[in-house]
Amino acid sequence: xxxxxxxxxxxxxxxxxxxxxxxxxxxxxxxxxxxxxxxxxxxxxxxxxxxxxxxxxxxxxxxxxxxxxxxxxxxxxxxxxxxxxxxxxxxxxxxxxxxxxxxxxxxxxxxxxxxxxxxxxxxxxxxxxxxxxxxxxxxxxxxxxxxxxxxxxxxxxxxxxxxxxxxxxxxxxxxxxxxxxxxxxxxxxxxxxxxxxxxxxxxxxxxxxxxxxxxxxxxxxxxxxxxxxxxxxxxxxxxxxxxxxxxxxxxxxxxxxxxxxxxxxxxxxxxxxxxxxxxxxxxxxxxxxxxxxxxxxxxxxxxxxxxxxxxxxxxxxxxxxxxxxxxxxxxxxxxxxxxxxxxxxxxxxxxxxxxxxxxxxxxxxxxxxxxxxxxxxxxxxxxxxxxxxxxxxxxxxxxxxxxxxxxxxxxxxxxxxxxxxxxxxxxxxxxxxxxxxxxxxxxxxxxxxxxxxxxxxxxxxxxxxxxxxxxxxxxxxxxxxxxx
Amino acid sequence: xxxxxxxxxxxxxxxxxxxxxxxxxxxxxxxxxxxxxxxxxxxxxxxxxxxxxxxxxxxxxxxxxxxxxxxxxxxxxxxxxxxxxxxxxxxxxxxxxxxxxxxxxxxxxxxxxxxxxxxxxxxxxxxxxxxxxxxxxxxxxxxxxxxxxxxxxxxxxxxxxxxxxxxxxxxxxxxxxxxxxxxxxxxxxxxxxxxxxxxxxxxxxxxxxxxxxxxxxxxxxxxxxxxxxxxxxxxxxxxxxxxxxxxxxxxxxxxxxxxxxxxxxxxxxxxxxxxxxxxxxxxxxxxxxxxxxxxxxxxxxxxxxxxxxxxxxxxxxxxxxxxxxxxxxxxxxxxxxxxxxxxxxxxxxxxxxxxxxxxxxxxxxxxx
Numbered sequence: 001x002x003x004x005x006x007x008x009x010x011x012x013x014x015x016x017x018x019x020x021x022x023x024x025x026x027x028x029x030x031x032x033x034x035x036x037x038x039x040x041x042x043x044x045x046x047x048x049x050x051x052x053x054x055x056x057x058x059x060x061x062x063x064x065x066x067x068x069x070x071x072x073x074x075x076x077x078x079x080x081x082x083x084x085x086x087x088x089x090x091x092x093x094x095x096x097x098x099x100x101x102x103x104x105x106x107x108x109x110x111x112x113x114x115x116x117x118x119x120x121x122x123x124x125x126x127x128x129x130x131x132x133x134x135x136x137x138x139x140x141x142x143x144x145x146x147x148x149x150x151x152x153x154x155x156x157x158x159x160x161x162x163x164x165x166x167x168x169x170x171x172x173x174x175x176x177x178x179x180x181x182x183x184x185x186x187x188x189x190x191x192x193x194x195x196x197x198x199x200x201x202x203x204x205x206x207x208x209x210x211x212x213x214x215x216x217x218x219x220x221x222x223x224x225x226x227x228x229x230x231x232x233x234x235x236x237x238x239x240x241x242x243x244x245x246x247x248x249x250x251x252x253x254x255x256x257x258x259x260x261x262x263x264x265x266x267x268x269x270x271x272x273x274x275x276x277x278x279x280x281x282x283x284x285x286x287x288x289x290x291x292x293x294x295x296x297x298x299x300x301x302x303x304x305x306x307x308x309x310x311x312x313x314x315x316x317x318x319x320x321x322x323x324x325x326x327x328x329x330x331x332x333x334x335x336x337x338x339x340x341x342x343x344x345x346x347x348x349x350x351x352x353x354x355x356x357x358x359x360x361x362x363x364x365x366x367x368x369x370x371x372x373x374x375x376x377x378x379x380x381x382x383x384x385x386x387x388x389x390x391x392x393x394x395x396x397x398x399x400x401x402x403x404x405x406x407x408x409x410x411x412x413x414x415x416x417x418x419x420x421x422x423x424x425x426x427x428x429x430x431x432x433x434x435x436x437x438x439x440x441x442x443x444x445x446x447x448x449x450x451x452x453x454x455x456x457x458x459x460x461x462x463x464x465x466x467x468x469x470x471x472x473x474x475x476x477x478x479x480x481x482x483x484x
Numbered sequence: 485x486x487x488x489x490x491x492x493x494x495x496x497x498x499x500x501x502x503x504x505x506x507x508x509x510x511x512x513x514x515x516x517x518x519x520x521x522x523x524x525x526x527x528x529x530x531x532x533x534x535x536x537x538x539x540x541x542x543x544x545x546x547x548x549x550x551x552x553x554x555x556x557x558x559x560x561x562x563x564x565x566x567x568x569x570x571x572x573x574x575x576x577x578x579x580x581x582x583x584x585x586x587x588x589x590x591x592x593x594x595x596x597x598x599x600x601x602x603x604x605x606x607x608x609x610x611x612x613x614x615x616x617x618x619x620x621x622x623x624x625x626x627x628x629x630x631x632x633x634x635x636x637x638x639x640x641x642x643x644x645x646x647x648x649x650x651x652x653x654x655x656x657x658x659x660x661x662x663x664x665x666x667x668x669x670x671x672x673x674x675x676x677x678x679x680x681x682x683x684x685x686x687x688x689x690x691x692x693x694x695x696x697x698x699x700x701x702x703x704x705x706x707x708x709x710x711x712x713x714x715x716x717x718x719x720x721x722x723x724x725x726x727x728x729x730x731x732x733x734x735x736x737x738x739x740x741x742x743x744x745x746x747x748x749x750x751x752x753x754x755x756x757x758x759x760x761x762x763x764x765x766x767x768x769x770x771x772x773x774x775x776x777x778x779x780x781x782x783x784x785x786x787x788x789x790x791x792x793x794x795x796x797x798x799x800x801x802x803x804x805x806x807x808x809x810x811x812x813x814x815x816x817x818x819x820x821x822x823x824x825x826x827x828x829x830x831x832x833x834x835x836x837x838x839x840x841x842x843x844x845x846x847x848x849x850x851x852x
Contacts, residue, residue, distance in 0.1 A: 048551075054546050121508055139543075139545065143544070256553075263500055324503055
């Protein structure tokens with residue numbers, strides 16, 4: 001089997017796609033179908049291709065009825081309401097509705113290009129109506145799209161990192177690409193930026209978060225360095241989204257620095273207490289159902305000293321939450337557990353015993369917002385508060401795990417990148433996470449990132465190909481200072 | 485505690501998979517895994533034998549090597565299966581036959597052929613090398629009674645050894661305290677007969693490379709049903725013989741028609757599987773001598789059978805018949821100590837899966 005693309009980069013290409021994840025591949029397939037010559041520049045080697053799409057497993061689609069995979073209808077208004085709610089209104093309604101409507105044909109378009117669906121995974125039944133799950137997960141989707149794109153004649157270069165873009169007055173002429181130890185200029189008539197965010201770029205994260213970003217874990221690909229995003233912003237693209245914001249969940253403190261993906265999550269927070277390095281609680285662990293709350297715990301932990309937290313449960317809830325990839329720290333007493341977690345045993349014992357003393361009797365029910373809560377405790381635990389008293393005790397360390405960043409470039413409804421001065425660029429398009437901030441200004445909606453990527457990838461691919469068909473290449477020398 | 489390094493590795497890998505679960509649509513292994521929070525050795529051996537080695541979960545795994553988690557389910561389960569075959573070999577002292585299986589199978593078959601040819605020509609004398617025609621011609625080469633005793637005994641031994649191995653496997657890795665119900669047998673038979681879990685949950689398994697394909701499933705069907713047809717041909721021929729119609733039989737007779745159809749199935753199936761294997765991605769599907777030697781033995785059985793059929797009216801018949809009988813004897817004797825056992829252990833694992841699934845809770849634990 002061929003393990004690397006043996007692609008000659010020299011163009012000019014009609015459409016140059018920067019990034020070979022879901023959005024880029026949708027763009028490549030659509031542009032190629034429209035008749036354009038297409039080169040996909042993927043910064044990762046073949047084994048790690050696909051960006052963070054590799055770690056996904058579903059996308060959200062608007063659909064009128066149940067279909068054997070999806071368990072019921074999900075119409076535009078409900079989709080829009082969900083999006084409005086999670087973003088608190090920080091969304092561009094025109095683009096959001098374009099995305100929602102554009103998702104209506106996924107059930108037909110995606111299988112045509114090799115993607116297969118399956119019923120929701122065990123433990124994800126709450127998404128079974130709104131989200132379509134990929135058989136085999138995101139890497140299976142990515143593999144299918146690469147096969148489809150290459151079968152259509154798109155070329156793919158792996159290990160091809162875009163260092164800079166030659167853009168003048170909103171007009172793109174060439175990408176500066178590091179490929180096989182050399183720097184090459186790759187000219188194209190149009191370009192689709194689908195290179196994701198900058199969540200793997202720790203120095204950039206430090207600009208917003210300071211030194212604490214050193215303790216962040218990046219859940220996804222290490223290849224999302226944000227170079228294309230940086231180049232676009234530096235060359236005058238309009239910025240959307242807050243550079244200081246990122247989506248972060250609490251992950252196991254032992255997770256690898258990069259690419260740990262789904263398995264590093266720890267889902268037992270609602271069943272126990274979470275303490276910081278000083279052995280003190282800092283937030284209501286039972287505020288709401290875990291699927292609605294897990295996304296805030298990354299930030300909560302990031303705000304604690306040392307950017308670390310520790311969840312402590314007893315043996316009662318075992319089997320009620322998804323199994324963890326790393327074994328828990330187990331001890332016969334709270335004191336021993338605290339020592340094993342390298343916490344102050346007296347502080348942890350005091351925290352747990354005051355928690356236990358404040359638990360009011362109630363009917364424990366993990367399926368509802370039950371009446372098991374604390375009284376007179378700060379911060380309170382509002383639901384599922386049950387005394388932690390049945391050994392053995394289990395503990396996990398928690399770290400902030402970054403999933404994605406919100407900063408991006410502004411686009412219009414044709415996926416054209418908007419320039420800071422207001423107008424659309426001449427031949428620059430964007431799709432996927434790099435422009436998701438237009439629609440998801442804050443918050444999180446499961447599967448929406450892949451929806452945006454699929455809708456805007458196809459729009460960008462089509463628009464870029466149509467533009468390229470009537471446009472000469474902008475010929476000019478690559479600026480000598482073009483490499484950053 | 486895990487008794488081998490591969491079992492330890494299987495436990496490590498299943499712990500990662502159970503926190504991920506993206507592959508649960510591919511086959512039965514992952515839904516069975518989700519019924520568990522920990523993985524004792526007997527369960528890992530069950531899961532390993534439930535695995536058809538289709539490769540989908542490898543090619544679709546975000547943690548496959550070179551990722552540091554180094555998850556390769558088909559590879560580790562392949563190794564655990566092989567250990568499990570040897571672990572339950574009967575009698576136990578023959579377990580090492582699984583270690584160098586291609587060599588053992590090859591030597592056994594070659595030896596069997598040599599014995600048949602040498603003893604056959606020596607004992608039968610000149611008749612072995614003459615052209616024979618008409619009813620009873622085969623028995624001029626090898627007397628009827630000798631054939632019945634030799635093949636009856638070896639076949640009975642194989643059945644016994646296979647049954648003992650299955651019993652041991654079920655005792656260790658079957659459903660504790662259960663014999664499969666009729667419904668479980670029905671489910672397992674239907675899943676086996678269709679090779680349901682070689683469809684990858686959709687378009688086929690990722691074999692020989694990462695593209696989903698049904699080719700392996702089809703070639704396995706040719707092989708398996710070819711084998712069954714040949715077996716049926718043998719049974720029908722035995723009945724004919726019992727009622728006083730000795731072989732050879734005419735072209736259009738049920739034994740020859742069944743045998744020829746089965747033989748063609750075996751030729752197409754085994755050659756197809758060998759060809760796929762030759763170009764298969766070795767990371768999830770290591771090319772093991774055990775697989776190749778069993779396929780070659782089936783191929784030889786069919787090919788030598790056709791040679792006997794085509795040349796039965798010539799002086800070559802005697803030698804060809806002796807070679808064919810030698811190959812079949814080699815096949816019979818090595819059945820309990822080679823790849824054939826996979827079908828029985830797979831069936832047992834599917835039966836356990838049917839039992840587990842019938843009493844499983846509807847949904848897994850909640851998750852964020």
